Amino acid sequence: MPMARTxxxxxxxxxxxxxxxxxxxxxxxxxxxxxxxxxxGRLRIGTAxxxxxxxxxxxxxxxxxxxxxxxxLGAEGYLTSRTGGYTQVAIGQDTAPPRxxxxxxxxxxxxxxxxxxxxxxxxxxxxxxxxxxxxxxxxDGRFGYLDGRGVPELHxxxxxxxxxxxxxxxxxxxxxxxxxxxxxxxxxxGLLAKAGAKRVAVEDPSADDDARxxxxxxxxxxxxxxxxxxxxRTEVLDRIEADALILTPSHQWPTGGVLSAESRADVLEWAGxxxxxxxxxxxxxxxxxxxxxIGSMQGLAPDRVVYAGTASKTLAPGLRLGWFxxxxxxxxxxxxxxxxxxxxxxxxxxxxxxxFLSRGEFDRHLRRMRPVYRRRRDALLAxxxxxxxxxxxxxxxxxxxxxxxxxxxxxxxxxxEGAARRGVGVYGVGPYxxxxxxxxxxxxxxxxxxxxxxGEGIELLAAAIADG
Amino acid sequence: MPMARTxxxxxxxxxxxxxxxxxxxxxxxxxxxxxxxxxxGRLRIGTAxxxxxxxxxxxxxxxxxxxxxxxxLGAEGYLTSRTGGYTQVAIGQDTAPPRxxxxxxxxxxxxxxxxxxxxxxxxxxxxxxxxxxxxxxxxDGRFGYLDGRGVPELHxxxxxxxxxxxxxxxxxxxxxxxxxxxxxxxxxxGLLAKAGAKRVAVEDPSADDDARxxxxxxxxxxxxxxxxxxxxRTEVLDRIEADALILTPSHQWPTGGVLSAESRADVLEWAGxxxxxxxxxxxxxxxxxxxxxIGSMQGLAPDRVVYAGTASKTLAPGLRLGWFxxxxxxxxxxxxxxxxxxxxxxxxxxxxxxxFLSRGEFDRHLRRMRPVYRRRRDALLAxxxxxxxxxxxxxxxxxxxxxxxxxxxxxxxxxxEGAARRGVGVYGVGPYxxxxxxxxxxxxxxxxxxxxxxGEGIELLAAAIADG
Numbered sequence: 001m002p003m004a005r006t007x008x009x010x011x012x013x014x015x016x017x018x019x020x021x022x023x024x025x026x027x028x029x030x031x032x033x034x035x036x037x038x039x040x041g042r043l044r045i046g047t048a049x050x051x052x053x054x055x056x057x058x059x060x061x062x063x064x065x066x067x068x069x070x071x072x073l074g075a076e077g078y079l080t081s082r083t084g085g086y087t088q089v090a091i092g093q094d095t096a097p098p099r100x101x102x103x104x105x106x107x108x109x110x111x112x113x114x115x116x117x118x119x120x121x122x123x124x125x126x127x128x129x130x131x132x133x134x135x136x137x138x139x140d141g142r143f144g145y146l147d148g149r150g151v152p153e154l155h156x157x158x159x160x161x162x163x164x165x166x167x168x169x170x171x172x173x174x175x176x177x178x179x180x181x182x183x184x185x186x187x188x189x190g191l192l193a194k195a196g197a198k199r200v201a202v203e204d205p206s207a208d209d210d211a212r213x214x215x216x217x218x219x220x221x222x223x224x225x226x227x228x229x230x231x232x233r234t235e236v237l238d239r240i241e242a243d244a245l246i247l248t249p250s251h252q253w254p255t256g257g258v259l260s261a262e263s264r265a266d267v268l269e270w271a272g273x274x275x276x277x278x279x280x281x282x283x284x285x286x287x288x289x290x291x292x293x294i295g296s297m298q299g300l301a302p303d304r305v306v307y308a309g310t311a312s313k314t315l316a317p318g319l320r321l322g323w324f325x326x327x328x329x330x331x332x333x334x335x336x337x338x339x340x341x342x343x344x345x346x347x348x349x350x351x352x353x354x355x356f357l358s359r360g361e362f363d364r365h366l367r368r369m370r371p372v373y374r375r376r377r378d379a380l381l382a383x384x385x386x387x388x389x390x391x392x393x394x395x396x397x398x399x400x401x402x403x404x405x406x407x408x409x410x411x412x413x414x415x416x417e418g419a420a421r422r423g424v425g426v427y428g429v430g431p432y433x434x435x436x437x438x439x440x441x442x443x444x445x446x447x448x449x450x451x452x453x454x455g456e457g458i459e460l461l462a463a464a465i466a467d468g
Numbered sequence: 469m470p471m472a473r474t475x476x477x478x479x480x481x482x483x484x485x486x487x488x489x490x491x492x493x494x495x496x497x498x499x500x501x502x503x504x505x506x507x508x509g510r511l512r513i514g515t516a517x518x519x520x521x522x523x524x525x526x527x528x529x530x531x532x533x534x535x536x537x538x539x540x541l542g543a544e545g546y547l548t549s550r551t552g553g554y555t556q557v558a559i560g561q562d563t564a565p566p567r568x569x570x571x572x573x574x575x576x577x578x579x580x581x582x583x584x585x586x587x588x589x590x591x592x593x594x595x596x597x598x599x600x601x602x603x604x605x606x607x608d609g610r611f612g613y614l615d616g617r618g619v620p621e622l623h624x625x626x627x628x629x630x631x632x633x634x635x636x637x638x639x640x641x642x643x644x645x646x647x648x649x650x651x652x653x654x655x656x657x658g659l660l661a662k663a664g665a666k667r668v669a670v671e672d673p674s675a676d677d678d679a680r681x682x683x684x685x686x687x688x689x690x691x692x693x694x695x696x697x698x699x700x701r702t703e704v705l706d707r708i709e710a711d712a713l714i715l716t717p718s719h720q721w722p723t724g725g726v727l728s729a730e731s732r733a734d735v736l737e738w739a740g741x742x743x744x745x746x747x748x749x750x751x752x753x754x755x756x757x758x759x760x761x762i763g764s765m766q767g768l769a770p771d772r773v774v775y776a777g778t779a780s781k782t783l784a785p786g787l788r789l790g791w792f793x794x795x796x797x798x799x800x801x802x803x804x805x806x807x808x809x810x811x812x813x814x815x816x817x818x819x820x821x822x823x824f825l826s827r828g829e830f831d832r833h834l835r836r837m838r839p840v841y842r843r844r845r846d847a848l849l850a851x852x853x854x855x856x857x858x859x860x861x862x863x864x865x866x867x868x869x870x871x872x873x874x875x876x877x878x879x880x881x882x883x884x885e886g887a888a889r890r891g892v893g894v895y896g897v898g899p900y901x902x903x904x905x906x907x908x909x910x911x912x913x914x915x916x917x918x919x920x921x922x923g924e925g926i927e928l929l930a931a932a933i934a935d936g
Contacts, residue, residue: 037632044639047628051828054835086828089628120608128603135596140588143784160515160557164505171512179647183810214808316611318815340682341809342651346817347786360519360554367522 018059026061030069038078038089045092049079052087108425110457114254114401114445115207115283119316121372123365127315130355134348142351146344148335150177150323153354158323161357162309166285167295169302170325176334177345179320181281181310185246186214187337188279188306188324193218197243201276203227205432207253211246211279224434227252229394231259234266244277250285250294254432254443255403256395264297271304277327278305284313284399286366289374291397303327311353313400314366321345321353373400379451380444383458388465391442400447403429405439410465412440418464424457486527494529498537506546506557513560517547520555576893578925582722582869582913583675583751587784589840591833598823602816610819614812616803618645618791621822626791629825630777634753635763637770638793644802645813647788649749649778653714654682655805656747656774656792661686665711669744671695673900675721679714679747692902695720697862699727702734712745717765718753722900722911723871724863732765739772745795746773752781752867754834757842759865771795779821781868782834789813789821841868847919848912851926856933859910868915871897873907878933880908886932892925 016033018026037043049055052070056063070087073079080090142151149155155172162168178184189200189211200215204224215222223242225232231252237245245267249259259267271278280297298307307325315321326334338344356362377396384391384404391404406412412428419426429441446454484501486494505511517523520538524531538555541547548558610619617623623640630636646652657668657679668683672692683690691710693700699720705713713735717727727735739746748765766775775793783789794802806812824830845864852859852872859872874880880896887894897909914922 042631042637044624044628044631046624047632048625048826048828049632050831054828054831057835084827086826088826116612119611122608122611124603128600131599131603132596135592135599140590143587143590143786144584145780145785146788156514157516160512163510163512164515164517169510179810179814182808186809217808312613316815317613317811318611320614320810320812320814340650340685341654342647342788343785344788346647346788346814347784349814349817358516358554358556360516360522363518363522367525 016055016059018061027065027068027072030055030059030061030066031072034069034073035076035078038092041092043089043092045089047089049087049089051085108420109423110449110453110460111425112427112444112446112457113425113448114427114443115313116445116448117313117316117400118369118372118448119318120448121365121369122316123361126361126365127352127356130352130359130361131348133355134351138351143347146347148337148339148344149175149331150345151347151350151354154323154350154357157354157357158309161362162296162307162323162325165293166282166307166309167299168307168325169299170307174302174325174328174331176324176326176331176338177350178322178324178338179342179345180312180317180322181283181308182210182322183320183338183341184308184322184324184334185211185279185281187334187341188326188330189214189218189220189244191330191333191337192243192277193220199223199242201225201240201242201245202434203232203247203252204434205254205429205438206246206248206434208432211281222434226435227255227257229255229257231257231263232267234263234270237266237270241274242276244279245271246279246281247297248281248283249297250282251395251399253281253283254395254401254429255441256397256399256401258294258397259297264300268297268301268304271301280305280307282307282309285309286314287370287373287400288398289370289377289396298325303329306330314362314369319349319353321349373447376446376449376451376454377402379454380446380458383455387458387462401443401445403441403443405441408439410440412442414468415440415442415461415465418467419461422460422464424460424464426461484523484527486529495533495536495540498523498527498529498534499540502537502541503544503546506560509560511557511560513557515557517555517557519553576888577891578917578921578928579893580895580912580914580925581893581916582895582911583781584913584916585781585784585868586837586840586916587786588916589833589837590784591829594829594833595820595824598820598827598829599816601823602819606819611815614815616805616807616812617643617799618813619815619818619822622791622818622825625822625825626777629830630764630775630791630793633761634750634775634777635767636775636793637767638775642770642793642796642799644792644794644799644806645818646790646792646806647810647813648780648785648790649751649776650678650790651788651806651809652776652790652792652802653679653747653749655802655809656794657682657686657688657712659798659801659805660711660745661688667691667710669693669708669710669713670902671700671715671720672902673722673897673906674714674716674902676900679749690902694903695723695725697723697725699725699731700735702731702738705734705738709742710744712747713739714747714749715765716749716751718750718762719863719867721749721751722863722869722897723909724865724867724869726759726762726865727765732768736765736769736772739769748773748775750775750777753777754782755838755841755868756866757838757845757864766793771797774798782830782837787817787821789817841915844914844917844919844922845870847922848914848926851923855926855930869911869913871909871911873909876907878908878936880910882936883908883910883929883933886935887929890928890932892928892932894929 018029052066056066079087155175159170159172162170199221201223204226298305309323311319311321390407393402393404396402412430416428427443486497520531520534524534547555623643627638627640630638667689669691672694766773777791779787779789858875861870861872864870880898884896895911
């Protein structure tokens with residue numbers, strides 16, 4: 001072994017080896033060992049050293065020995081004291097060769113990126129209160145290994161919330177907690193593939209990540225069902241043979257259409273006839289502005305429909321919290337797949353979200369954000385009306401993005417590129433199509449931009465289009 | 469849609485529909501709607517109702533209307549007020565048919581279960597301090613979508629910690645954060661399978677979950693390399709053709725052997741010659757008692773060895789925090805697999821652990837636990853020596869479990885079953901073998917039992933064996 005060893009069998013440290021018979025003062029030996037570690041690159045810049053008390057006890061020396069060594073090395077510039085009372089390595093360099101990084105376009109100055117909550121509004125204080133309660137009140141045993149379905153508290157809280165707000169028909173036993181929509185859909189598609197599925201149908205256009213990528217990786221064929229202003233054209237379903245259909249019926253992504261009651265009935269009739277599973281991706285259901293909320297399809301046919309929700313759009317993607325309400329015959333298989341994938345989602349996060357939901361904090365947060373997003377949407381619509389009256393906004397009644405259809409004379413890609421040159425990020429519908437063709441359109445996310453920047457962005461976009 | 473709708477297009481609630489022209493007082497309408505929801509089972513027992521202020525604003529009525537309705541329903545027993553100021557549905561029943569549950573043996577009264585940290589020692593207060601700092605200080609943008617590798621703060625903190633304590637040779641760029649060892653090994657095996665791997669070698673005996681299950685699921689052949697008192701018998705490697713070898717060199721699971729310096733060199737030589745990847749599962753490296761710590765194999769050959777660590781054994785399995793230090797050519801592939809699997813581990817957990825590490829809290833926690841586990845181990849060894857002197861303990865110098873080999877006249881399964889009948893959980897080595905045969909032995913986890921219960925457990929075990 002090339003590492004120095006401690007003189008104490010009780011220590012987990014490989015940092016310092018002391019020789020009491022060496023005739024060199026102990027503090028000097030500690031100093032030298034650390035200095036050599038830093039010089040050799042083994043102790044990297046930023047590395048936190050053990051607290052003096054800890055290292056002293058590990059080495060079986062008085063604390064003063066370690067304090068003196070740290071002070072000497074601090075004076076020499078090797079170490080630095082940080083607030084919070086810990087000591088870091090202050091010098092050194094990353095000796096790793098620089099790694100090739102994919103070329104990335106510079107971030108646009110004003111970015112109508114979509115699918116993001118305004119994370120600057122993440123309810124930090126309320127979340128922290130929930131974490132504190134969880135860490136104070138949770139019995140010890142709960143921090144052990146987990147159930148693949150998740151914690152019962154969160155199942156209860158979500159079943160209550162979803163039945164109340166989204167019109168689902170969920171019992172706590174039907175819910176599987178996942179690391180966001182991404183993991184849930186990956187596990188579900190994995191189950192389908194294992195069961196012999198051959199083909200997954202998705203909306204065309206639809207999100208080009210998660211489901212489509214995972215299905216292709218699993219060797220499934222991905223087919224598109226064309227979308228018009230009201231979601232998928234259900235008359236096409238008769239020609240489609242698929243093991244599952246993934247839908248965004250409440251607010252089609254990206255076109256914003258809402259699937260009508262008649263179309264929902266058609267979809268469920270088709271599913272009943274063909275045995276296909278419907279996956280209802282209810283990604284932004286919480287934000288409605290001008291119309292009554294539409295209940296979930298799952299509530300109509302809990303044995304045919306998987307309902308999927310996420311905290312990414314309402315709280316923050318970084319939480320990685322998603323929930324799948326699944327037909328009873330799939331619950332155990334999905335939970336087993338989750339166990340195999342990662343043995344369950346982190347318990348403190350799950351319990352925190354359960355507390356946050358149960359105490360009405362989630363309702364409060366949504367209520368606070370709804371008028372904020374609505375104002376941003378209104379500012380975007382007003383700016384488009386004023387500066388770009390030829391664009392035709394759609395899907396505006398809900399969510400955190402809208403699509404604006406381009407008049408035939410404007411080329412989608414040219415508009416996107418022209419905007420990018422002026423520092424404005426807008427995104428074409430084209431890349432989300434499975435079929436080769438369709439009208440040009442721009443997707444505008446508005447959740448993370450204030451009204452002033454929205455106006456500024458549309459002004460720049462209009463100038464880019466005028467320049468052609 | 470079967471759900472009632474609100475009269476407010478701005479609301480996300482599907483709870484109550486008010487008619488101002490109905491001639492029925494508004495508070496009575498709210499009451500009726502909620503009562504009907506509870507009676508119909510749509511609002512389940514335990515469901516949290518929105519705060520009165522929120523519901524009133526959603527419905528466009530004064531708060532008093534909602535308060536009066538809640539009070540009436542509270543008086544009728546439908547609702548109940550909970551501390552924290554929220555209101556829950558108080559009655560109803562789960563109308564779901566009872567689900568079949570696998571039959572589970574009653575939990576043993578004294579359980580020498582292994583592989584578990586003592587979660588009752590989870591450092592709640594220090595962890596909460598780190599969460600608070602993260603929620604207070606983290607810039608907004610960090611709560612958005614994540615990198616598949618994890619957050620840089622945690623890469624830095626882990627590289628520093630592992631290089632210092634485990635003798636790894638890691639730069640922050642080499643580390644991928646996963647939801648525990650389980651997820652990391654599943655992703656890694658998935659990568660190997662995709663790259664055309666056919667065979668994975670594991671220790672025999674070894675853990676029968678995670679790697680072995682995932683490899684079999686991925687269609688890989690799993691072959692065993694026999695283990696003696698010092699870990700795998702490396703002279704066997706010459707006969708083994710495998711794409712990867714998964715090892716626990718610091719403390720073989722379950723037999724407790726430590727792979728010698730010579731054997732490590734043999735393994736690395738074999739890997740260099742055959743191109744096999746070594747996976748070093750360093751699951752309980754933090755706890756050493758009677759000997760100097762052995763540095764990681766990864767430090768000897770960072771381009772051949774994947775180093776895997778976990779917080780499950782040191783802090784709590786429920787955290788789902790693991791880390792993989794991988795050869796540079798695999799980093800991007802593993803990160804991409806992680807993105808596809810779940811788009812990255814939860815950010816607050818990652819940042820919290822980074823803070824916890826950087827401030828020396830992890831060192832402090834390990835230092836506090838080491839003597840606790842050592843005392844439990846000593847109590848177990850003393851009890852075995854006194855009550856069951858024919859059993860031969862091994863692998864005792866480290867970790868949170870030991871194995872005790874049985875004399876030939878005792879049958880492993882009979883001993884395990886006899887112990888279970890007396891309420892003592894001990895576990896045979898047999899179920900972890902890939903080969904049919906080998907000496908009988910018992911695995912004793914001692915991390916979660918205090919000295920008194922350890923003594924009691926061994927006494928009961930001795931009585932069970934005497935009854936034989």
